Amino acid sequence: MGMLKLAQVMRKMGMLSPLGLFRLIAAICRYGINVMALLRITERTYGEAVAIADDSETITYRQLLVQSEELSISLRENYGIRPGSKAALLCRNHASLVKSVFASSWAGADLYLLNAEMSQDQLQDLITAYDFDLLIYDEELTTFIKQSTYNKGKLLSYHDVRPAVNNQKTDGISNARPSWHRTSSGTIMLLTGGTTGKSKKVPHRPSLFHYLNPFYTLLERLHLVRYHTGYIATPIYHGYGIAILLLFVALGKKIVLTSGFDASKACALVREHQVQVATVVPLMLDKMLKHNAEDMRSLACIASGGAELNPKLVAEVYARLGDVLCNLYGTSESGLNIVATPEDLRQSAHTLGRKIDGMPLFVLDEDMNEAKPGVVGQFCVQNYLSRAERSKRWIETGDMGYRDSDGLYYLCGRADDRIVSAGENVYPIELEHILIHHPQVEDVAVIGIPDETFGQRLKACIQPTPHSEVNAEQLMVWLRVRAARYQMPKEIVLVEEIPYTHLGKRDKKKLL
Incomplete structure (x- = not known):
């Protein structure tokens, strides 16, 4: 079943041709099993197409690949980053963050995506708990970091003079093939727990078969192959944001980013770039509609996630923009589990949508037995992948809800809200x-x-x-x-x- 789904995904991405298969094999031989190989495959197909357009620069997929390579070499040679090292990113959405994700992965480092809105105490707790080897950060957070005890490698995301991601250059490295280039990807660590409380790390080691079902579902239900430009309004350091980033890269989309969210700026970006698909949380969507719905006319797909949609907002989107709204439900621990298409939301504005085929999501009662349709229980995911908690059969999401007889899922809130x-x-x-x-x-x-x-x-x-x-x-x-x-x-x-x-x-x- 896994190989069949892999073939379906590869077919949709045009990778089952002899040329597509050659590019896949060549990328893995050069880089190993990590997300840099994904970027290489995309670059071979969409090289001169725009990859990232942010507040500071616009770069093509070829430039993104070469600059990520240069950065990865620099991280190893100048900062000692190797497989097993811990690289932390404290950045808002921009091209330097994207380059750092690919570069760190190719170097084999474990990548920690830190919340750029965290408190001083929370940053200190993370530094003490994880002892990062490198911290890549935005310049406006310099004082914030200086007030902590962090004393290892630091690298700015952008700077004209000081060492920064945007000025890491090494002549001729794009053609170099030292043996260490072929690495297995490190773990991507998502840190949950809000902006002031204790964070819990949630490791995600990129696994081809683990992500096949969600990837295929997004291609099928959201029709993402049709669109050329996507706007990621949600923070990339959040699980939702990093997942959409890698998906858009795999599809060769033009990715529009901006540091921080402002409804006026977001609407202007959608209009300027004629964005067709946008990822938002409901609050962002509500503010954009209130600011200027006319600027959003190019949107053919709005993927809302991260918080529950309210039915009034669903109705307003349909009234002003048409059948363009989708809902994504998942957790940092278990990934994407449920997707609602515009048709699902037309059937019920309250629904989370339908479960992704092959995802081991169940509604369990207090005795951990599967609840009948219409009966409220906790959303739990069968635990096949967590090496840290192999003894646990279930990953408990903490979300309460139910499934109706038609296969639609509904949220009743957090277990601790009840x-x-x-x-x-x-x-x-x-x-x-x-x-x-x-x-x-x-x-x-x-x-x-x-x-x-x-x-x-x-x-x-x-x-x-x-x-x-x-x-x-x-x-x-x-x-x-x-x-x-x-x-x-x-x-x-x-x-x-x-x-x-x-x-x-x-x-x-x-x-x-």
Whole structure:
């Protein structure tokens, strides 16, 4: 089955021809099994096509390959990076970050993608825990790094004079073939845990067969082969961002990047580059629509992930841009698991979509047995790959939800968001889905609070639409005929703005 899916993917990418097979074999012979081999195959096909367009430069796939090679040689010769070394990237989205990913992989280093929005204490914890051998970082973070105890190799992402990724040159290396060039890729470490809490590392060693099913599903359901230009609005240091980056590179797309998200700039980039496919979190999409939906007319596919879509946003996209919205669900630990096509979201604006064929995702009850359709349980992935936790049969995502009889999956929220009110399991997301349909509700977040009588009750925090005069009492009256008894909140409070994390998730801790 794995070989059949491999053949299907290679056929879609035009790699089953004699020339395509030759390029695949030649790339592996030159670089070994790592993502630099992927870049080499793409360069052989799309060499003079634009690979990256960011705030500082526009480079072709040939330039990306040569500059990544030069950087990889420099990392080894000047910074001692070898297989087993730990290279950390503390960067926002730009071409130097992309070059560093390929260069570090070719050198065989374990690559740590650090959250550029992290706190000082979290950076120090990571330095103490992992003892990085090299830190590649953006210049504006210099003071931030100096305030830590880090004292090993450092390299700026961009600089005109000081050593930086953009000025690492070694004459003639693109034709050199020293024996160390053929390496196996190091592990890509994704660090979860937000911006202030303790991070947990999630290792991903690039594995051809592990990624075949998600890769094929994205090609099939999102029709990515059709499009020439993609905009990655989500941070590449996040699992969602790095996965889409490598997918776009494999397909030879023009990849548009910018450092940080601003709705006005994002809309301008989509219009300027005539972007056809964009990866966003729902909060980004909402802000772009509010700023200028006309700038987004070139988009044929909007892939939303990283946080749940609300049905009001789904309806607005369809009304203003047509059937272009898709939803991606996955976790840092288990990767991409569920995809919703525009047709799925037309069927139900609440759905996560349908499971990727071959992915060992199950909805399990509290006894770790598979739940029947319509019964809420935890999304769990059968553990075939984790070497660090071989004794664990299941990877528990912490997300609660269910599958309906038609094969569509639905999210009910995080396990730690669930409350028990008078013995009844209550999920805040259910009340959020009801309240967001009120015409004077702009945004909503629901949390659990203690209650002397019921143990716990819900509290709804409402961000009204601009110039709205709605009050909490009116919202309570509106809710009584729409919500079940156990879903009715103990209180409703109006807030100026619902807080979000930099990754577009509601920051409910700030509402407690």
